[in-house]
Amino acid sequence: MNRWLRCMALSALLLALAACSRTPPVEHAASGIQQLDHADAAPADWHSSVPPDTGWVPVTLMDVWTSHWPTHDGVVWYRLRWNAASADTPMGLLLDYVCLADAVYLNGSLVHRDQALVEPLARSWVKPQYFLLDKPLLRQGENELLVRVSGLAAYQPGMGTVTVGDAQTVSALYQQGVHWRYDIPLFNQAIGVVLGALFGMFWLVRREDTVYGWYALSALLFAGYGFNFIAPSVWPFASTDGWEAFNAFLYAAAASSFAIFLLRYCHLKARGLTRTLLAFNAISLTYALLWPGSAGPQRSLIIIVGGLIYYSGIVAFIVNAVRTRRTDQRVLAVCLLIPLLTSLHDFLLFFGIIRSNLYVLAFTSPLTLIGMGFVLAHRFAAAMRRAEGFNVELQREVATATDNLSNTLAREHELALVNTRIGERLNLVRDVHDGFGGSLLSAIAALERSPVTSETLRTTAVLKQLRDDLRLIIDTTTTGPHTDLPGLLAPLRHRWSQRMEAAGIESQWHMEGIEQVRLEPARSLDLLRFLQEAMTNVLKHSGAGHVALTLRRTDARLLAEVQDNGCGFDETTHTQGVGLASLRARAERLGGAMHLRSRSGEGVAIALDVPLHIH
Amino acid sequence: MSHAIGLGPTLIVDDDASMLDRLTALLKTVEGTPPPLCARSVAEARRVLSDTPVLYTALIDLGLPDGNGVDIIAQLHNQRPEVNCVVISAWEEEATVLSALRAGACGYLLKERDDDELRMALQSISRGGASIDPFVARGILALISATTDITPPPSSGTETTGIDRMSQRETEILQLVARGHSNREIAGLTGLSRLTVESYTKSIYRKLAVSSRTAAVFEARMRGLLR
Numbered sequence: 001m002n003r004w005l006r007c008m009a010l011s012a013l014l015l016a017l018a019a020c021s022r023t024p025p026v027e028h029a030a031s032g033i034q035q036l037d038h039a040d041a042a043p044a045d046w047h048s049s050v051p052p053d054t055g056w057v058p059v060t061l062m063d064v065w066t067s068h069w070p071t072h073d074g075v076v077w078y079r080l081r082w083n084a085a086s087a088d089t090p091m092g093l094l095l096d097y098v099c100l101a102d103a104v105y106l107n108g109s110l111v112h113r114d115q116a117l118v119e120p121l122a123r124s125w126v127k128p129q130y131f132l133l134d135k136p137l138l139r140q141g142e143n144e145l146l147v148r149v150s151g152l153a154a155y156q157p158g159m160g161t162v163t164v165g166d167a168q169t170v171s172a173l174y175q176q177g178v179h180w181r182y183d184i185p186l187f188n189q190a191i192g193v194v195l196g197a198l199f200g201m202f203w204l205v206r207r208e209d210t211v212y213g214w215y216a217l218s219a220l221l222f223a224g225y226g227f228n229f230i231a232p233s234v235w236p237f238a239s240t241d242g243w244e245a246f247n248a249f250l251y252a253a254a255a256s257s258f259a260i261f262l263l264r265y266c267h268l269k270a271r272g273l274t275r276t277l278l279a280f281n282a283i284s285l286t287y288a289l290l291w292p293g294s295a296g297p298q299r300s301l302i303i304i305v306g307g308l309i310y311y312s313g314i315v316a317f318i319v320n321a322v323r324t325r326r327t328d329q330r331v332l333a334v335c336l337l338i339p340l341l342t343s344l345h346d347f348l349l350f351f352g353i354i355r356s357n358l359y360v361l362a363f364t365s366p367l368t369l370i371g372m373g374f375v376l377a378h379r380f381a382a383a384m385r386r387a388e389g390f391n392v393e394l395q396r397e398v399a400t401a402t403d404n405l406s407n408t409l410a411r412e413h414e415l416a417l418v419n420t421r422i423g424e425r426l427n428l429v430r431d432v433h434d435g436f437g438g439s440l441l442s443a444i445a446a447l448e449r450s451p452v453t454s455e456t457l458r459t460t461a462v463l464k465q466l467r468d469d470l471r472l473i474i475d476t477t478t479t480g481p482h483t484d485l486p487g488l489l490a491p492l493r494h495r496w497s498q499r500m501e502a503a504g505i506e507s508q509w510h511m512e513g514i515e516q517v518r519l520e521p522a523r524s525l526d527l528l529r530f531l532q533e534a535m536t537n538v539l540k541h542s543g544a545g546h547v548a549l550t551l552r553r554t555d556a557r558l559l560a561e562v563q564d565n566g567c568g569f570d571e572t573t574h575t576q577g578v579g580l581a582s583l584r585a586r587a588e589r590l591g592g593a594m595h596l597r598s599r600s601g602e603g604v605a606i607a608l609d610v611p612l613h614i615h
Numbered sequence: 616m617s618h619a620i621g622l623g624p625t626l627i628v629d630d631d632a633s634m635l636d637r638l639t640a641l642l643k644t645v646e647g648t649p650p651p652l653c654a655r656s657v658a659e660a661r662r663v664l665s666d667t668p669v670l671y672t673a674l675i676d677l678g679l680p681d682g683n684g685v686d687i688i689a690q691l692h693n694q695r696p697e698v699n700c701v702v703i704s705a706w707e708e709e710a711t712v713l714s715a716l717r718a719g720a721c722g723y724l725l726k727e728r729d730d731d732e733l734r735m736a737l738q739s740i741s742r743g744g745a746s747i748d749p750f751v752a753r754g755i756l757a758l759i760s761a762t763t764d765i766t767p768p769p770s771s772g773t774e775t776t777g778i779d780r781m782s783q784r785e786t787e788i789l790q791l792v793a794r795g796h797s798n799r800e801i802a803g804l805t806g807l808s809r810l811t812v813e814s815y816t817k818s819i820y821r822k823l824a825v826s827s828r829t830a831a832v833f834e835a836r837m838r839g840l841l842r
Contacts, residue, residue, distance in 0.1 A: 437706050494795050
């Protein structure tokens with residue numbers, strides 16, 4: 001919504017400016033005034049003080065005298081006559097356009113004279129001139145107006161129409177002329193200077209954003225060039241040539257920096273082209289300053305090259321904008337289309353192809369300036385948004401990184417804890433088998449060498465059971481938590497293979513699908529104890545010649561079976577011995593169940609069925 | 616090795632009297648083995664050794680009151696290589712057994728085992744073989760991967776060992792042992808005779824031994840096998 005509001009406000013502003021910029025009315029066929037467009041003209045030298053007697057030719061105003069005297073520098077006298085119905089009321093006299101400086105005589109008397117009628121000439125052409133005429137200067141009947149115009153052939157010397165009549169009406173026409181030809185260019189200049197200064201400051205605080213710098217430079221140079229339309233004198237230059245030559249340079253420099261601005265706007269460095277443009281401007285500046293007498297009359301050359309740079313820059317930009325489909329470039333392209341058309345008009349006017357005294361670029365340039373200001377501000381805002389977006393992105397990434405880091409730290413902490421626990425467990429087990437374990441083995445060895453009684457046999461059996469259990473504790477500790485089931489079972493399997501072999505029992509192990517299967521340490525110990533007890537039973541009680549151990553994984557369950565071919569027992573009559581109860585208890589601790597299958601004389605099969613994971 | 620049957624003249628070094636008795640009793644059951652000599656300390660062992668010109672087998676405990684049995688093993692390995700050194704250990708102490716093997720032992724006995732099992736192990740030694748358990752196999756495999764990871768080419772030092780020359784068959788056997796297979800099962804899986812499997816084990820132990828005593832101790836300390 002906000003964006004639409006802004007767009008609409010901008011459109012309204014542009015429309016209002018466009019309404020102001022319509023071609024102003026120059027002539028009023030109002031009653032009480034008459035416009036004089038026929039005169040006689042005669043050339044004279046710089047210091048002529050009275051109109052010449054001969055050489056008069058009839059001309060139509062607006063007249064540019066180079067059409068009669070192509071190389072004449074100096075003075076041309078214009079003589080106009082009109083009939084005043086009455087001299088009782090004062091009349092207004094409006095000289096629409098005089099180029100460059102003038103003196104005005106009515107009926108032989110001096111009415112007005114510019115400060116400088118020889119070089120450096122005054123620049124009266126920038127404004128219309130208005131005089132109030134009254135008796136006795138004004139006569140009833142025929143009045144003769146003489147306008148002595150000083151001019152230079154190189155700068156369209158001549159005179160525009162003259163309006164006489166009702167003082168109020170003519171004065172209003174004069175005000176209108178001043179408004180359009182003087183006030184508006186002044187206003188444009190102010191805008192140009194302000195925007196130039198503003199974006200110049202952008203550039204000053206952000207040197208890497210050269211697009212603002214070039215825009216500011218072109219805006220300020222254009223404002224300097226625009227000074228041509230309001231300056232009353234050629235100060236600080238010594239001659240009109242000097243002024244005009246420098247002014248042409250300003251135009252070319254403004255056009256060049258504008259073209260560079262457009263290149264930079266499209267993110268093109270174009271170093272070679274930039275250098276060429278700068279070199280051209282350096283040459284034209286040198287030419288204008290050192291040889292003004294030549295450069296002034298030849299200013300068209302500089303203006304043409306400047307214009308070519310300006311228009312080709314704009315055309316290239318518009319073509320590029322149409323191709324790239326970027327909104328901001330298209331808005332800028334539309335902004336540029338306006339000066340493209342209006343300055344085409346002015347160009348034709350400058351070279352006399354169109355006859356008028358009104359350069360319309362001045363009226364449309366606020367539109368362009370404001371449009372471009374909008375585009376640059378939009379660009380700036382987009383950069384800000386990107387920066388803000390970047391900040392948000394950065395914050396998110398920092399948050400993610402922080403999370404990752406704390407996760408990693410937590411994991412490392414967890415790992416360190418696990419390692420510490422393992423280390424502690426290892427130390428504990430080492431202490432146990434160094435001390436208690438050693439004593440246990442010595443005791444067993446001593447008992448086995450002592451005289452055999454039922455007491456020593458039972459004690460030895462208990463001690464060996466303790467030894468075997470300690471063995472399993474060491475196994476689960478030393479294999480570590482990352483060992484899979486085959487690795488965990490390896491010591492038990494190896495030991496019991498040897499033990500069974502020593503006892504003359506053939507043992508066979510089958511493992512299916514238990515690679516990469518891991519149990520928690522406590523459950524590992526329970527599983528090993530279960531298997532060891534089952535095998536101890538086989539060794540001691542079965543009288544078997546063969547035992548098969550099978551470990552199999554099915555989905556999320558682990559099946560372990562110890563099957564012998566020994567004497568077996570009758571399930572229905574066999575009282576549950578301590579051994580079997582202990583096995584059942586271990587199965588329950590493992591979260592599973594034990595199944596017993598036996599018949600007298602057909603061996604025993606003890607099966608354990610446990611889930612792999614307990615939650 | 617130098618004899619066909621039995622362990623031959625044997626020395627037992629252990630400070631535990633009951634273990635001495637137990638081993639002496641067990642040796643009686645191994646054919647062709649005369650009553651063993653016994654020593655209870657490093658000093659006593661050195662004395663007996665200097666008095667005994669002919670010795671085939673030495674069973675040596677490591678934790679002795681006046682020193683470490685590994686020194687005796689290393690000394691025998693260097694000075695009397697004809698003697699079969701067997702280390703006596705308790706509770707599958709990986710570090711102990713490995714440091715002894717590195718010093719030149721060519722087998723081990725585990726006190727915790729039943730008499731029947733120890734007898735089998737002694738018989739295996741008398742046949743020129745050697746027993747091996749998963750923990751030892753695991754330790755050797757770790758040593759192999761550590762050696763191939765860190766050791767520069769063998770030519771660069773004098774303390775070269777045969778670890779990096781372990782054959783494919785030997786590595787395969789070590790891996791099968793580490794997974795818990797018995798020698799009988801390994802024989803079945805590899806198509807070798809059981810005796811051949813055992814002699815492979817002995818060859819593995821021989822390759823494990825470092826060439827000099829100081830090097831052995833040095834390396835054992837480096838690897839944290841000795842404390």
